[in-house]
Amino acid sequence: MSGYSFFQRASRAFNDYPHLPKLLVLFTVSGGGLATVCHTAFADAGQDDIIKKKKKIVVLGTGWAGTSFLKNLKDPSYSVQVVSPRNYFAFTPLLPSVTCGTVEARSIVEPIRNIVKKKNLDAEFKEAECYKIDTVNKKVHCKTTQPIHLGGGIEEFTVDYDYLVIAMGARANTFNTPGVVENAHFLKEVEDALRIRRTVIDCFEKASLPSISEAEKKRILHFVIVGGGPAGVEFAAELHDFVKEDLAKLYPALKEYVSITLLEAGDNILNMFDKRITAFAEEKFARDGIELKTGSMVVKVSDREISTKERSTGQTVIIPYGMCVWATGIGSRPVVMDFMKQIGQTNRRILATDEWLRVEGCKDIYALGDCATVNQRSVMEDISIIFSKADKNNSGTLRVDDFKEVIQDICERYPQVELYLKKKQLKNFNALLKGSEEVAEINIEKFKKLLAEVDSQMKNLPATAQVAAQQGSYLADCFNRLQVCEANPEGPLRFRGTGRHRFHPFRYRHLGQFAPLGGEQTAAQLPGDWVSIGHSTQWLWYSVYASKLVSWRTRVLVVSDWIRRSTFGRDSSRI
């Protein structure tokens, strides 16, 4: 434990007193003389220079986006501070499996310190919650999340940044429905999944008691899931399998009292998927006895009843229930809302970034994952600038050939253009320009008319793990190549400025999405709208998920959990 080198000790001093580097920087700014005095306090000035030069990146959050950023950041010239209330990364797509014990919670988590330790990276983790971002002084305010039973109350501290990466994720959205927070379970965190698992067993144990009436048994064993997205559907399917394969054997007298209902406010479940998948899922649920109520909006959740408003009849229906899982959608966390107010994004529901994931209206702040959305620029807004950029001689008219130089930049900067071409089955941008008439010259009005419908193809990215992970890896790559790209920008033309952007904008590559439907059957929507449903897709699901897990440890554990489940069933001990 002794025998630290001087450098190690010095570097620890820096880490223990986070104000120190800041002070040094201030000194060097305020005057060379003072700086020199300060520097001589350290024997090894070379090392000190390295410390001083290191740019400080602060990462808030250890979910998909933050972890993917940390895993892909390779440049050792940054000093990284990670702040998150969770000291681990959780493989959230397997959370529905954790609710019923198909997979254990420990099998899908990996300590974040383990993830950053493996890399040649100067990274430190603090288990704390950021409650305020100070963009003026470039620091984040944090407070502890450890229970106060350790003595000493809540600790507060600040962390300075040169670059801030906000990857705090989102919270479950209750749409201000009364009683949801008090009575329903969410399915966002590992703790949620564990709580659901315990509550399912509680329901069965309570219903087993001799003093419970038939009606109460039915109520307690009525499991209601609100929200027909992938999480809600997968949980309903998992619960059905758990009841059918395991609990029915242990609680044979209760089998006939169990019911599962899925409430969806829209017309269909899994509405982001292909219609074939939705139809298959609805049929399978009907066969399994999972009741599906679409067009049913929850207006209130009490401790024993859920009130819904049925769109078809306009009537309010009262549904007695034992456990309710709320899986409807996501909303911004309070700290992000405050931050949005602070930087002037007041009318938005969700933090906006540009295509380089930079928070709009801020400097050196990036946001990725579920806490932010990429605000695409509309072509119509920029149309005159685009036109004038192509019109080098300011003639007011352009020939199709004149676009040659800027076509690629237009397509890169405005991805909706390519989607529009694809939709209209046009080969390229020239075809769009030439398409309507044989006029060789185009003026601005004509140009506007031709592109009028392009912006209809603008789409927000879905709030999925896949998007977050790609954003994290994209941003890490930008930081890794920051110096190279500052010297040689590789991005598209700056239409509203000169030169080029440093980086290519972020572009999402959809690799497909799964919807496990229970009974060893899964639906998958793969790129190119290829749809695959059934047992073979379940095996595809197994292999993709196993390969995507964050470490060999989690990979081995999850696979052994699957084997254990198929051999011994799921455990129903109430722990």
Next chain:
Amino acid sequence: MSGYSFFQRASRAFNDYPHLPKLLVLFTVSGGGLATVCHTAFADAGQDDIIKKKKKIVVLGTGWAGTSFLKNLKDPSYSVQVVSPRNYFAFTPLLPSVTCGTVEARSIVEPIRNIVKKKNLDAEFKEAECYKIDTVNKKVHCKTTQPIHLGGGIEEFTVDYDYLVIAMGARANTFNTPGVVENAHFLKEVEDALRIRRTVIDCFEKASLPSISEAEKKRILHFVIVGGGPAGVEFAAELHDFVKEDLAKLYPALKEYVSITLLEAGDNILNMFDKRITAFAEEKFARDGIELKTGSMVVKVSDREISTKERSTGQTVIIPYGMCVWATGIGSRPVVMDFMKQIGQTNRRILATDEWLRVEGCKDIYALGDCATVNQRSVMEDISIIFSKADKNNSGTLRVDDFKEVIQDICERYPQVELYLKKKQLKNFNALLKGSEEVAEINIEKFKKLLAEVDSQMKNLPATAQVAAQQGSYLADCFNRLQVCEANPEGPLRFRGTGRHRFHPFRYRHLGQFAPLGGEQTAAQLPGDWVSIGHSTQWLWYSVYASKLVSWRTRVLVVSDWIRRSTFGRDSSRI
């Protein structure tokens, strides 16, 4: 779910309405005519007779004693109701391993319904807490333990018994030390172990924060264990291994602040073990840097400090700490204390049974495991009865040969006799009688003198899993053979009555005890005072524990946990 046979439905009706069988019994007692009317309500009177005849056993508790009883009860002519706040059996000897993630909690538990389901036994489980035993009306009062968030508040119900088996275990004993309940962790239940695991990580995360001073770091990372018994020693060893093998790598800056202290009020740790084991453990702890303070009695635990009274100096010492684990000993649960008052065992600390595990002063109530102790009869108390039983012709004197017939019964009824013979290195009882003089005749005074020291060998059984498991299996065997043994009693002579006892009294067979000391080293005290210490004993420990686990599922899981730990280390995610 449909298609139940009539019998199944009828039997469910009985189970759903536990008063029903009672009513039937009352009817049959009150008058034959009425009983017949009632019986004809059921089409299949033969089945009904079986139901009516079934004696009801109620088992309170699903720990070692209760589970061992249930596993060994084979007679299908009983109807068994199990009531416990835990719906699972936990392999408690591995709890210290759970505190540091060497073994996962799920791997050491098995649902009690799974255990009783496998057997040809009419058993039902209720997850509830017994809060009152009504010996007059032969029923136990129970209330639910499920959280009230399921709606409907706390349920109360009663269960009737013909035989009651109390196996509720014990609670941790604080010796009324102030602040222990509020600030210390116990190590009795699975939840305790999980809470300790989270708190260890909390301590490391909190100490990592930049705002924590050096002194606070030292305080927070000071782990104090109170009690030098096997549980405390094993936890200290596990924690040391966890810190050294896993946490030191993830929290390198904190390594030097960690300290572990074991406080023991007595002179030595592991005082129930051989002196060689104690010495080895003390040396190993010294080498590992675990501070051992003997003769140190804790008098108060505040949220940041432990106050001890040192026996050597008489002074009070204040010890700042981050986490405290209280592993000193056990006390009776409140419901058992109330029961003891009710049946007149007012001056005792722990419920007393006779050697047949029958609660003293009660009829048809048995108690086993940590909640009770076997009250051995002293020879001196019964000496005149023993003498007169041997003295068939009431001559007032006996020849050694006259004892021949009762020697075996004396030895069986008073196990201290055999221990005394062994200690004095006497071959048999005759040798004891003949030993002192060559007188052929013995009178009562002489007999008293010869046996005067025998009772010094009376020993209370330790409160271990081994004792509880043997008691459970013994009692189940008595129930299995109740009818056979009532016809042909096999026990010793009733000295204070006529005839023989139905069963042999319970006799504990000590199979050895382990004390894992960390670093893949274990000490074991095996029968015949054979002592084994070191790495090979660790492998013995692995194999014994693996074989003793309750099911194949837990066996596979625990072994795979051990393999996982040695491959990937212990997980430090805070979940």
